[in-house]
Amino acid sequence: MTELLTAAQMRAIEAAAITSGEVTGLELMERAGRGVVAAIFEEWPELAPSWGPAPKPPEYFLQNDEQGLHRAVVLCGPGNNGGDGFVVARLLREAGWHVEVFLYGDAEKLPPDARVNYERWGGMGEVSRIDAFNTWKSDYDLAVDALFGTGLTRAIDQGIAKTVNDACAIERVVSVDMPSGCCSDSGRMLLHGSDDAYLPLIRPSLTVTFQFAKAGHYLCDGPDVCGKTVVSDIGLDRHSALIELGVRPSRNSKKRSIDLTVVPRLIPCWWYEPDRGWSLLGKFSEDLPHKYNYGHALILSGSVGKGGAARLAARGALRVGAGAVTIGCPPAALIENAAQLNAIMLRKLGDADALDDALSDARINALCLGPGMGVSDESRSLIEAGLKSGRAMVLDADALTLIGRDAPLFAMLHDRCVLTPHAGEFARLFPDIAEKLAAPAIKGPAYSKVDATRDAAKRAGCVVLFKGPDTVIAAPDGRCSINASVYERSAPWLATAGSGDVLAGFITGLLARGFAPMQAAESGAWLHTECALSFGPGLIAEDLPEELPKVFRALGI
Structure with a gap:
């Protein structure tokens, strides 16, 4: 698990470190610039000086390529991001590069630390106004975008945007903290009021951010815009900084960090017992293990010809570790399901009374309602009966459609439920929130998917x-995680029919094992992506549950 911060949280951490005397703002800026240059040379080792990290030798010892063959353009903005850019320019120049620097804004209005680094660069080279940039004279090995970073609160002037696009229309582009034009809290591009006015800005090959990744690196347009994202350590104490800020312990959702679920929450919930081996968190008796000690999930199916979604969910629940899984289906669908299932049990279940009767079995401790159920009155009554039971449950697909148009059903939701909507279902459930999320992002920080899900x-x-x-998982108390299938975890082949049903099954199975709803949702989403990555292209939904054993073995379980 990795914490993701907002721009305001990062500023607060830096301010706290400076106030404590731990570091000065100028030192942080120097560390940031050095981190960017180190990341550049690591990403493109062919650009690194051949004399390595040792002190630079006298000029007459340098090779021709070290005397200026490599050329860079550095675009500096009017804030501290621009100050980072001046440090990068100076360090590249010290490495033997030919560097041209362009400033957007008035040098007299730069923040104090940025002004110091502006003057330091002034002792080595010139600073030109950004509107003086001449596209026809550009022949650079590298462009550095240090214009706006995380502090951007409005769309960039389109005349400047065009110049920036021209300057960065080369192969190697690095953005400092955040590509200019992209909101660091939401990952959304800041517009001038409509999509027609939007001019795409920088799409770097590399984005270097500092100490913590920001939410915008993983949300919305962020992963597509940022390219490869590297987090550079600038020496801030990670844990004490978060505690001092109140990010982790605070119950105020506005101060919470966001958990990026890149390390499985599942792992701490497994333990080893000599006579049982590896076990998932769940209910255990003093006797030898029995399937019902590991939870019993009930998954409701649609009628004839519509049971595939429930079967996928059931397979997912069984593979993830539920001790027993039963599909409840209308009597007419019993033979169809029986022909395709073995380890998964079947039960005739055509109406709410039948569900009530089934739930008299206390061993059934988790439900999955929605996949393939349809949106009939009978389906509504089944969902109502399930909600009345108070059981832990996943509500997906058709259940979400029914709840979204039925206020009394919505009012029955309780804290043991997990809703798993895609964008269309989310809009049906929360139309005003979806409308706010879809509105053009004019100012930063823009309303984000994290905000919407919370x-x-x-x-x-x-x-x-x-x-x-960029799956976002949120609890009513403001806890939030992002399971981002982007960058090295990108798995576009998950966009296949039925994969969401398997995810619902994973979460249901974990609920049956005793996982809390938030933990079940986080772990299920993480495993869902890991199974897709493990299988690779060509994946279909049926492959996901069958890949789980391989994923578990890779985890050492």
């Missing part, structure tokens, strides 16, 4: 898993 979870009173490449 607001939805608070309103629903339960965990909401908002699906997508």
Whole structure:
């Protein structure tokens, strides 16, 4: 698990470190610039000086390529991001590069630390106004975008944007902290009021951010815009900084960090017992293990010809570790399901009374409602009966459609529920929140998918898993995680029919094992992506549960 911060949280951490005397702002700027240059040379070793990290030798010892064959353009903005850019320019020049620097804004209005580095660069080279940049004279090995970073609160003037686009229309581009034009809290591009006015800005090959990744690196347009993202350590104490800020312990959702679920939450929930081997968190008796000690999940199916989604969910629940899984289906669908299932049990279940009767079995401790159920009155009554039971449950697909148009059903949601909407279902459940999220991002920090999911979870009173490449999971108390299938975890082949049903099954199986709803949603989403990465292209939904054993073995379980 990695914490993701907002721009305001990062500024607060830096300010706290400076106030404590731990470091000066100028030192942080120097560390940031050095981190960017180190990342550049690591990403493109062919650009690194052949004399390595040792002190630079006298000029007459340098090779021709070290005397200026490599050329860079550095675009500096009017804030501290621009100050980082001046440090980068100076360090590249000290490495033997030919460097041209362009400033957007008035040098007299630069913040104090940025002004110091502006003057330091002034002793080595010139600073030109950015509107003086001549595209026809550009022949650079590297462009550095140090214009706006995380502090951007409005769309960039389009005349400047065009110049920036021209300057960065080369192969090697690095952005400092955040590509200019992209909101660091939401990952959304800041517009001038409409999509027609939007001019795409920098799409770097490399983005270097400092100490902590920001939410915008993993949300919305962020992963596509940022290219490869590297987090450079600038020496801030990670844990004490977060505690001092109140990010982790605070119950105020506005101060919380966001958990990036890149390390499985699943792992701490496994332990080894000599006579049982590896076990998942769940209910255990003093006797030898029995399937019902590991949870019993009930998954409701649609009618004839519509049971595939439930079967996928059931397979996922069984593979993830539920001790027993039963599909409840209308009597007419019993033979169809029986022909395709073995380890998964079947039960005739055509109406709410039948569900009530089934739930008299206390061993059934988790439900999955929605996949393939349809949106009939009978389906509504089944969902109502399931909610009345108070069981831990996943509500997906058709269940979300029914709840979204039925206020009394929505009011029955409770804190043991997990809602798993995709964007369309989210809009049906929370139309005003979805409308706010879809509105053009004019100012920063822009309303983000994290904000939307947190607001939805608070309103629903339960965990909401908002699906997508940037899946966001939020609890009513403001806890939030992002399971981002981007960068090295990109798995576009997950966009296949039925994969969401398997995810619902994973979460249901973990609920049956005793996982809390938030933990089940986080772990299920992480495993879902890991199974896709393990299998690779060509994946279909049926492959996901069958890949779980391989993923578990890779985890050492």
